[in-house]
Amino acid sequence: MKNIIDRITRNKVLSVINPRFEIDRGSPFPFGATLMHRGINFALFSPHAKSVSLVLFQDCTKDLLIEFPLDPKFNRTGHVWHAFITGLDHGIKYGFRIVGEEKYNPVDERIVLLDPYARITCGGQKWGHPVKVERDGKKHTFRVSAIVDNTFNWGNDAPLNVPLKDTIIYELHLRGYTVHHSSGVKAKGTFLGLTEKIPYLKELGVTAVELMPITDFDETGIDRVNPRNGEQLLNFWGYDPISFFAPKSAYAFNNKEDKVIIEFKRMVKKFHEAGIEVILDMVFNHTGEGGEGGPIFHFKGLDKTIYYLTDPKTGEYLNFSGCGNTLNCNHPVVRDMILDSLRYWVMEMHVDGFRFDLASILGRGRNGEVLSNPPLIERIADDPILANTKLIAEAWDAAGLYQVGDFPHFQRWMEWNGKFRDDIRRYVRGDKGMVPKLATRLSGSADLYEDDGREPYHSVNFVTCHDGFTLEDLVSYNEKHNWENGENNRDGSDVNFSWNCGVEGESSDPLISKLRARQKRNLLTILLLSQGVPMLLAGDEFGRTQKGNNNAYCQDNDISWINWRLVDENNDLLRFVKLLIAFRKKHSSLRRTRFKVETIDGKPEMSWHGLKVGQPDWSENSRCLGLLYAANPKTGDPDMYLMFNAENVQNRFDLPPASANRRWHVFIDTFKEPPEDIFEEERTPPVNNQTLYTVGAYSTAVLISR
Secondary structure (H helix, E strand, C coil), rough: CHHHHHHHHHHHHHHHHHEEEEEEECCCCCCEEECCCCEEEEEECCCCEEEEEEEEEECCCCEEEEECCCCCCCCCECCCEEEEEEEECCCCCCEEEEEECCCCCCCHHHHHHECCCCCCEEEECCCCCCCCCEEEEEEEEEEEEEEECCCCCCCCCCCCCCCCCCCCCEEHHHHHHHHHHHHHHCCCCCCCHHHCCHHHHHCCCCCEEEEEEEEECCCCCCCCCCCCCCCCCCCCCCCEEEECHHHHHHHHHCCHEEEEEHHHHHHHHHCCCCCCEEEEEEEECCCCCCCCCCCCCCHHHHHHHHCCEEEECCCCCCCCCCCEEEEEEEECHHHHHHHHHHHHHCCCCCCCCEECCCCCHHHCCCCCCCCCCEEEEEHHHCCCCCCEEEEEEEEECCCCCCCCCCCCCCCCCEEEEEHHHHHHHHHHHHHCCCCCHHHHHHHHCHHHHHCCCCCCHEEEEEECCCCCCHHHHHHHCCCCHHHHHHCCCCCCCCCCCCCCCCCCCCCCHHHHHHHHHHHHHHHHHHHCCCEEEEECCCCCHHHHCCCCCCCCCCCCCCCCCCCCHHHHHHHHHHHHHHHEEEHHHHHHHHCCCCCCEEEEECCEEEEECCCCCCCCCCCCCCCCCEEEEECECCCCCEEEEEEEECCCEEEECCCCCCCCCCCEEEECCCCCCCCCCCCCCHCCCEECCCCCEEEEECCEEEEEEE
């Protein structure tokens, strides 16, 4: 029997090597597996490893094919282990087995480690059903590294470099956007499937899609079930990366290793052909290995103390991410890995920018201290290859560090403006004392960005994002409803600044429905007419709901999936958003590149008003504000008068005079029923009384001169 097994193994080995097979010393650089003219070079950084073996697999299973111990004298340079192999099938899968020291490499020697630099991973091709290996009576997710030829004909594809001032971002989840049966997409939940929605996105008018994490992660890493139906919960969002280089294979329609990267590239190319940029949400603050007792994929075995922040006395993982570990971002090796990743996505995959999850962690030192001049953040900002990419920081972390307006920016970094979100939500629901905040956010948040030399376009404005309520839920719920997450409703933020308009959740009351419709349009109008870069959450443009769940990270179901039937059901809201986006894109007055207010023909470009012209009311009890943009003959922009009323009664605004030979026309009035809530610009009706305009309760009106 043993002879038969040996013969089978020998035959398998012979099927992936040829007579030229040879193992040579190799090169310590570049890291990872590199296809070269004569063979494949393998290089792995592990400074405290006592021994390293290169483990080969024929396919994406846990069945080992052959293992080559590396000679520490011959196959090691400094802290890098390396080998060059000729005569090896390029389709081979591989990993590393390490024997190390408990302090630095505290992993079971039975575990085969993933190459951190692998461009593709193997074992997670089928969503929700990764390859598992049994160890000590438990099943563990298993990944191996794969080698692929990245050759792709990009043709004339080049970076779009849409100016920041002209950018409109649309945040979406790659799987959730098309996996619902209503999507009308053939390749549901995949890179290919997303390309089928490009015509819709182009018609909507956004200039960039921001994809929630698409690098490999283990969706089965959650061990809880939905308490209401007993279904297994999954890591839907993907903010627990296994790789910083490899796209998630389960997101490819053709998920064979050599096809995943090609499919991603085709997606990017098609977006560029449509004039839409691709921004990736990258998670460099922690990994999917978690803390003590968490899974092991790579870094814990390569060197725990280099890749993660640890307590120097106890060796415990420091947890500034809220996810069990914190990446040691400013260690030179880790810093280089992050830069290598970003350059790879720009050079090889042609992406246009990055949003950095919990980016404040990128500015922490090796003991978790906040650095005044973080080398990683500076290197990213000044890297010549990344010079034209969009860099967006989520300028806070899970340990209380909040840097909105103070993130180390080096004149490059944009920020998710969390203060915009909170202030606009509070104003629209009618909180006291918010009129000065409204004016500040409308004009680009000078309080946050002007003092350090940045401009309005460094602010990414949003009222909703993946993390929190959708727009529909923001006006329908006072409290979070996260029971189905299996954490007894403890997860998710308790501070939402939402208002249910009188009834918690769904309501058949027509008055409440009308009020909610107005509030959604109010929020969207402020968002898309504010200075800065607006960001929409996918589905908000047609009223997507998560049933009050403000932390749907584990809901791979109708809670998170986009229901495309809502396009027809709420087409009036979609029409409103399309016209609003088109209006923003047409008028440069709404896309200013500086905070300084100049004069045009003796009039200020921007001016503030109240119910009386020239008399803004900044008092605690005020809830009304007027904003006038003067007509600009150079750009062709008309006068624009924006009026905001967050009181529960109507208010009459005196109107400033329009420019000579022009009259005021109604562009938006959120108090009115569709289709009179918004008009195509060339069809805007004139205002009957050119000196007064009544703005209804909880409403916004926008007039333009013609």
